Amino acid sequence: METKQFKAESKRLLDMMINSIYTHREIFLRELISNASDAIDKIYYKALTDDTLTFDKENYYIKVEADKDKRHLKIIDTGIGMTKDELENNLGTIAKSGSLAFKTENELKDGFDIIGQFGVGFYSAFMVADVVTVISKALGSDEAYKWESKGAEGYTISPCEKDSVGTEIILKIKENTEDENYDEYLEEYRLKAIIKKYSDFIRYPIKMDVTKSRLKEGSDNEYEEYKEEETINSMVPIWRKNKNELKDEDYNNFYAEKRYGFDKPLKHIHISVDGAVRYNAILYIPEKTPFDYYTADYEKGLELYSSGVLIMNKCADLLPDYFSFVKGMVDSEDLSLNISRELLQHDRQLKLIAKNINKKIKSELQSMLKNERDKYEKFYQSFGRQLKFGVYNDFGAHKEELQDLLMFYSSKEKKLVTLEEYVSRMPEDQKYIYYATGETNERIEKLPQTELLSDKGYEILYFTDDIDEFAIKMLMSYKDKEFRSAASGDLGIEADEDQAEIESEQKENKELFDYMKTILDGKVKDVRVSKRLKSHPVCLTTDGAVSIEMEKVLNAMPNSQNIKADKILEINVHHDVFHSLKEAFAKDKEKLSLYTNLLFNQALLIEGLPIEDPVEFTNNICKVMV
Numbered sequence: 001m002e003t004k005q006f007k008a009e010s011k012r013l014l015d016m017m018i019n020s021i022y023t024h025r026e027i028f029l030r031e032l033i034s035n036a037s038d039a040i041d042k043i044y045y046k047a048l049t050d051d052t053l054t055f056d057k058e059n060y061y062i063k064v065e066a067d068k069d070k071r072h073l074k075i076i077d078t079g080i081g082m083t084k085d086e087l088e089n090n091l092g093t094i095a096k097s098g099s100l101a102f103k104t105e106n107e108l109k110d111g112f113d114i115i116g117q118f119g120v121g122f123y124s125a126f127m128v129a130d131v132v133t134v135i136s137k138a139l140g141s142d143e144a145y146k147w148e149s150k151g152a153e154g155y156t157i158s159p160c161e162k163d164s165v166g167t168e169i170i171l172k173i174k175e176n177t178e179d180e181n182y183d184e185y186l187e188e189y190r191l192k193a194i195i196k197k198y199s200d201f202i203r204y205p206i207k208m209d210v211t212k213s214r215l216k217e218g219s220d221n222e223y224e225e226y227k228e229e230e231t232i233n234s235m236v237p238i239w240r241k242n243k244n245e246l247k248d249e250d251y252n253n254f255y256a257e258k259r260y261g262f263d264k265p266l267k268h269i270h271i272s273v274d275g276a277v278r279y280n281a282i283l284y285i286p287e288k289t290p291f292d293y294y295t296a297d298y299e300k301g302l303e304l305y306s307s308g309v310l311i312m313n314k315c316a317d318l319l320p321d322y323f324s325f326v327k328g329m330v331d332s333e334d335l336s337l338n339i340s341r342e343l344l345q346h347d348r349q350l351k352l353i354a355k356n357i358n359k360k361i362k363s364e365l366q367s368m369l370k371n372e373r374d375k376y377e378k379f380y381q382s383f384g385r386q387l388k389f390g391v392y393n394d395f396g397a398h399k400e401e402l403q404d405l406l407m408f409y410s411s412k413e414k415k416l417v418t419l420e421e422y423v424s425r426m427p428e429d430q431k432y433i434y435y436a437t438g439e440t441n442e443r444i445e446k447l448p449q450t451e452l453l454s455d456k457g458y459e460i461l462y463f464t465d466d467i468d469e470f471a472i473k474m475l476m477s478y479k480d481k482e483f484r485s486a487a488s489g490d491l492g493i494e495a496d497e498d499q500a501e502i503e504s505e506q507k508e509n510k511e512l513f514d515y516m517k518t519i520l521d522g523k524v525k526d527v528r529v530s531k532r533l534k535s536h537p538v539c540l541t542t543d544g545a546v547s548i549e550m551e552k553v554l555n556a557m558p559n560s561q562n563i564k565a566d567k568i569l570e571i572n573v574h575h576d577v578f579h580s581l582k583e584a585f586a587k588d589k590e591k592l593s594l595y596t597n598l599l600f601n602q603a604l605l606i607e608g609l610p611i612e613d614p615v616e617f618t619n620n621i622c623k624v625m626v
Contacts, residue, residue: 003154004088025180028128029064029191030198031121032075032169034309036062037202039079039167043139046080061205064195064232066186071173073129073185078166081138087147087157091122091134126151128185129171135160136167192232201237201308201331208232237308239280239331243270255284258303260327263288266379269328269364273356277349279332281357285364286327289382293325300324302357305331318354322390322398323361325383330357365405369418377416380407388471396474403478408468409441411450411460419478422459431492432484433477435461437469437549439608448536448606449486455534456493460486466553473545487541487548489568491532498531505529505573512585513571519596520569530570537577540603541568548607569600594620 040060047055065074082090125132130150137144144162149155162168174182184190188211195206209227216222238246238254251268255261265284272280283302292298300321301314308331319326336347368376380387387406391399407416412425422433434453438444444462453460463469472483484492506513506529513527520527525543533539542548543566551565571578577599584592598620601611611617 003156005154006152025127026185026194027198028124029075029185029194030309031124033062033064033195033199033202033206035122036075036077036079036167037204039077039081040204042080046139057204061207062202063207064191065209066188066191068186071175071186073171073173073191075169075171076166077168078164081141081165081167082134082136082145083138083141084143084145084157086138087134087136087145091147091149091155125169125171128173128182130174131172133170133172134167135162135170137162137165139165141165195232198310200233200310201235201305202233203235203308205231205235206233237280237305237331239270239272239282239329243272246270251282251284254282255327258329260284261286261288261290265327266375267364267368269360271357271360277332277334277352279330279334279353281328281330281353283326283328283357283361285361285368285379286325287378287382289325294385298324302326303329304335305329306335306337307331307333311335311337317350318357320358320390320398321393322387322402323358325386326361362401362405369405377407380416385465385467388465388467391471392467392474399475403475406471408435408461408463411445411454411462413459417461422461423479423481425459426481427457430458431481433461433481434458434484434486434491435463435469435472436486437463437547440464443608447486448533448539449541451534451536452491452493452532453486458493463549466549466556469547469549470553485542485547486532487539489541489543502529502531509573509582512582515585515589515592516569516581516596519593520600523567523600524569525566527569527571530572533570533572533575535575537572537575538599538603539570540607541570542566543568548609552609569603571599594623598624 040062043053043060044055047053060078062078063074063076065076066072067074132149134147135144136147144160145157146160147155147157171185173185174180176182188208192208192210195208199206207229210230211225212228213223213225216224238250248268251270252264255265255268261284263286266287267285269281269283269285271283281302290298299314299316300319301312301316302318303310304312304315304318315330318330330353332349332353334349336349365376365379368379384407387402390402391406404418404420407418408422409415410417410422419433426433436444436447436450438447441462441464444450444460444464450460463472469485475483477483509529513529516527517524524540530539532541540548546554546563546565548565548567551563554560554563571581577595581592581595584595598617601617601620604611
């Protein structure tokens with residue numbers, strides 16, 4: 001029998017197909033099953049235009065069989081089959097696609113599409129097989145032919161016997177090597193897993209003889225194994241069903257089956273679009289944060305299918321970072337696939353789908369916020385930090401898109417509120433949106449810096465997340481109202497007469513404050529009369545862009561630059577402590593130094609900042625006591 005050379009003539013090309021194009025060897029089974037599905041589709045299409053043909057779906061299937069002893073793996077289909085010429089043309093010419101030619105010649109109807117766009121998918125079989133044999137009998141033909149190849153050396157075609165129309169592909173699986181375990185492609189559990197992963201939604205049954213056990217006849221405790229044919233794939237994907245056929249339970253089951261999470265999703269979004277780009281999608285908003293979500297190991301992305309065949313496990317381009325918590329899948333017939341059907345060309349269709357998905361997710365979150373507040377707050381507790389990061393990231397490019405989804409704890413409402421709700425309640429005389437930062441709501445509530453704002457009856461937003469202040473600095477304002485920290489040097493609420501009194505006190509006590517500033521040299525930028533303190537003796541405020549909370553966050557990062565906020569020590573001149581300061585300044589400078597350091601360390605502790613010398617601090621307290 002004559003061995004023919006591949007028309008593409010290059011051993012190098014076939015080597016590239018086998019060794020370079022595909023990232024994972026297991027892909028070969030996806031490709032061969034997809035080709036088998038194509039072959040059945042072709043019969044279905046012919047039946048639409050040929051009155052002599054009938055298409056009874058029950059008679060069409062794909063079967064996968066493994067024989068460990070012979071190291072054979074078979075993929076059998078009841079599709080249209082191939083003639084001798086088609087075997088020659090489709091399998092003898094690398095990168096020629098019979099499916100593509102079939103699509104070109106025929107206009108497909110009824111939503112059926114031929115999956116195969118590239119002839120190279122068949123050659124992925126050589127990644128796992130030493131010998132590939134194809135036995136095929138074409139529809140309407142009385143003859144069958146066998147195509148066989150050991151790889152780049154060439155192939156043979158010869159007549160053979162086959163009772164029924166269809167194709168049988170036999171792979172002689174390679175022996176194991178030090179680096180590769182080829183035995184796995186003969187293991188029942190592994191084959192089932194690959195089929196479920198990539199081909200679960202092929203529209204025809206994929207059958208296997210599955211090993212089961214039963215009690216031996218006449219025995220109470222002895223079991224025997226037997227084989228039973230099982231359909232491995234689901235066939236009809238949930239996303240192709242009508243929404244009115246489905247219940248929440250169906251969506252939740254799909255979420256669990258696909259292992260999108262171990263929780264129950266808060267919300268599902270079912271999208272069916274038949275426009276410029278056709279696609280279906282099922283998206284989920286999880287209830288709980290995955291354990292690795294806020295780590296570098298977390299990988300965002302949606303599963304991407306093309307006509308029901310899994311192309312990518314995680315298509316990151318379909319989700320912006322700020323919606324990276326969304327789980328689910330997208331299926332489209334209109335995507336431009338690359339030659340290996342593994343990676344996507346970044347084309348217009350993908351970008352359009354991503355844009356539409358982004359809008360849909362935002363719309364669903366807004367609807368949840370408006371109509372299901374409890375559910376939204378549960379979501380926000382898990383993923384609000386990511387939305388705030390989205391506001392800050394990319395130099396604020398997405399801040400306007402996300403600002404209405406943000407929530408912060410309110411000093412007045414004692415619960416999470418939106419920025420829109422805050423602004424809607426602002427008194428006419430209030431110029432700014434006020435916020436205070438701290439580790440917990442309870443600690444913020446006790447901050448001395450909030451006294452004046454609380455006295456005025458102004459609502460304060462509590463920032464307890466390390467990203468909060470960074471996001472707000474990027475946002476700058478909301479509905480023309482600027483954000484202002486309770487620890488800001490200027491709260492913008494002092495009356496003219498109050499300002500005059502403050503300036504008078506500052507001038508009158510200038511020598512005392514300058515002396516205290518000298519004592520705290522390098523620790524504070526200035527010592528001033530407080531505009532905000534009522535009952536507390538002292539507090540720290542800041543000048544400049546870096547706040548005290550920002551200082552904490554930045555210095556907790558690896559390779560921190562030891563960034564410091566420009567701290568101002570504010571003194572309450574109406575507190576009894578101030579009289580002690582004035583008296584010490586007049587009579588005992590050593591005691592003034594003691595008091596100044598104690599007040600500064602007290603202010604640090606209130607802010608949750610470490611004091612430089614705890615031993616000196618405790619000794620100073622003892623000195624005051626005696």
